[in-house]
Amino acid sequence: xxxxxxxxxxxxxxxxxxxxxxxxxxxxxxxxxxxxxxxxxxxxxxxxxxxxxxxxxxxxxxxxxxxxxxxxxxxxxxxxxxxxxxxxxxxxxxxxxxxxxxxxxxxxxxxxxxxxxxxxxxxxxxxxxxxxxxxxxxxxxxxxxxxxxxxxxxxxxxxxxxxxxxxxxxxxxxxxxxxxxxxxxxxxxxxxxxxxxxxxxxxxxxxxxxxxxxxxxxxxxxxxxxxxxxxxxxxxxxxxxxxxxxxxxx
Amino acid sequence: xxxxxxxxxxxxxxxxxxxxxxxxxxxxxxxxxxxxxxxxxxxxxxxxxxxxxxxxxxxxxxxxxxxxxxxxxxxxxxxxxxxxxxxxxxxxxxxxxxxxxxxxxxxxxxxxxxxxxxxxxxxxxxxxxxxxxxxxxxxxxxxxxxxxxxxxxxxxxxxxxxxxxxxxxxxxxxxxxxxxxxxxxxxxxxxxxxxxxxxxxxxxxxxxxxxxxxxxxxxxxxxxxxxxxxxxxxxxxxxxxxxxxxxxxx
Numbered sequence: 390x391x392x393x394x395x396x397x398x399x400x401x402x403x404x405x406x407x408x409x410x411x412x413x414x415x416x417x418x419x420x421x422x423x424x425x426x427x428x429x430x431x432x433x434x435x436x437x438x439x440x441x442x443x444x445x446x447x448x449x450x451x452x453x454x455x456x457x458x459x460x461x462x463x464x465x466x467x468x469x470x471x472x473x474x475x476x477x478x479x480x481x482x483x484x485x486x487x488x489x490x491x492x493x494x495x496x497x498x499x500x501x502x503x504x505x506x507x508x509x510x511x512x513x514x515x516x517x518x519x520x521x522x523x524x525x526x527x528x529x530x531x532x533x534x535x536x537x538x539x540x541x542x543x544x545x546x547x548x549x550x551x552x553x554x555x556x557x558x559x560x561x562x563x564x565x566x567x568x569x570x571x572x573x574x575x576x577x578x579x580x581x582x583x584x585x586x587x588x589x590x591x592x593x594x595x596x597x598x599x600x601x602x603x604x605x606x607x608x609x610x611x612x613x614x615x616x617x618x619x620x621x622x623x624x625x626x627x628x629x630x631x632x633x634x635x636x637x638x639x
Numbered sequence: 640x641x642x643x644x645x646x647x648x649x650x651x652x653x654x655x656x657x658x659x660x661x662x663x664x665x666x667x668x669x670x671x672x673x674x675x676x677x678x679x680x681x682x683x684x685x686x687x688x689x690x691x692x693x694x695x696x697x698x699x700x701x702x703x704x705x706x707x708x709x710x711x712x713x714x715x716x717x718x719x720x721x722x723x724x725x726x727x728x729x730x731x732x733x734x735x736x737x738x739x740x741x742x743x744x745x746x747x748x749x750x751x752x753x754x755x756x757x758x759x760x761x762x763x764x765x766x767x768x769x770x771x772x773x774x775x776x777x778x779x780x781x782x783x784x785x786x787x788x789x790x791x792x793x794x795x796x797x798x799x800x801x802x803x804x805x806x807x808x809x810x811x812x813x814x815x816x817x818x819x820x821x822x823x824x825x826x827x828x829x830x831x832x833x834x835x836x837x838x839x840x841x842x843x844x845x846x847x848x849x850x851x852x853x854x855x856x857x858x859x860x861x862x863x864x865x866x867x868x869x870x871x872x873x874x875x876x877x878x879x880x881x882x883x884x885x886x887x888x889x
Contacts (some may be wrong), residue, residue, distance in 0.1 A: 618737025
């Protein structure tokens with residue numbers, strides 16, 4: 390594959406060169422290209438809000454648990470499901486779309502994700518660095534407030550972008566044979582599962598996580614410290630309520 | 640942007656050259672590169688099932704409403720949320736993940752989408768053509784049966800891939816200014832909405848859709864013919880039930 394070089398060696402960039410700005414017009418250009426990525430029925434039920442302003446970043450930072458990348462980045466991009474624009478178009482055309490349900494939500498998440506990823510690929514191929522913030526679905530409401538999102542607009546993904554000020558190692562991945570199944574799903578047994586995760590568990594960073602968090606193993610760090618059940622349940626309820634207030638009943 | 644050429648001119652390919660196969664090993668290689676795309680917490684809670692077998696494609700075809708791309712493609716790729724592998728790993732490490740909720744579902748959809756899109760970009764950059772089938776969230780259950788998906792594995796996206804046997808026009812997109820908002824969401828008024836959709840409405844293909852479906856305008860074609868409320872509501876319920884049966888309660 391002649392594209393190997395970039396794709397297999399890409400890495401997430403969390404520290405940006407604050408002396409190098411990316412102009413809003415360059416971001417718009419990249420988004421314009423990214424919007425050529427596929428989307429459900431070519432309805433484009435998504436929007437993105439570009440935050441470049443210092444005050445705008447400050448307003449978003451707490452919703453992202455003050456991750457330094459937010460203030461540090463040239464821009465913060467919040468990718469949203471957008472049923473508002475499409476519904477408005479339907480309204481002035483004497484019809485009503487029925488997308489305020491689980492199908493509409495799922496299409497919106499898929500389309501916003503594809504759009505966001507295409508943007509990241511374009512930015513990275515042009516020498517910039519990007520980072521997805523996993524906090525958007527936790528704190529959708531304060532994000533919506535800060536960005537003045539109307540009914541039907543749901544934050545799904547946040548990406549920070551800037552020129553890299555770090556050169557991190559390539560992040561580990563599970564063996565592709567564990568992820569990609571030929572013809573039928575292969576249900577791994579416990580011995581296979583151990584093998585699949587062996588390399589990840591052996592990383593120095595994994596051992597450090599375990600020690601720092603006083604756990605017995607890496608799985609416990611994930612399930613009990615980084616993504617504890619109670620938090621996931623709580624944030625699920627918060628997100629569901631927010632969706633309802635924005636007019637989507639999943 | 641030096642990546643302009645590809646990204647802004649990409650198009651969906653639905654007809655494939657059936658004399659040119661893509662070997663399973665080449666697909667695995669591309670997937671391996673694609674898996675370097677970002678994912679939530681590097682947990683990789685996704686899987687992909689590659690269908691190359693004639694019988695396998697035949698089993699999937701009805702679930703995709705017999706779209707010709709399924710039988711025609713070199714391979715059909717079903718991208719899934721996969722909580723099964725991660726849960727199994729947690730189980731043998733004396734812990735239990737709490738991802739069987741809306742947060743886990745949303746992360747899974749985001750991660751499966753990013754992975755799928757990265758695969759599509761790699762395939763397209765290597766001269767292949769891809770097509771997303773929007774039918775996966777409608778018919779998740781028969782797809783799961785055909786692919787023998789266990790508990791915790793949810794089909795989200797299907798991509799067909801093959802060498803192109805057509806060279807379609809670049810598909811239209813809304814003006815980027817309607818999609819990308821600087822600093823705050825700009826709520827368009829009805830005059831602006833009309834402008835945003837004017838070019839799309841003026842396309843010969845749009846006019847053809849309206850005539851063929853005996854509707855007054857394009858919005859009605861979308862809201863009443865292609866994505867009618869009743870179907871969206873019905874398929875939302877079917878998907879929700881399927882998720883519940885697979886162990887995810889959104």
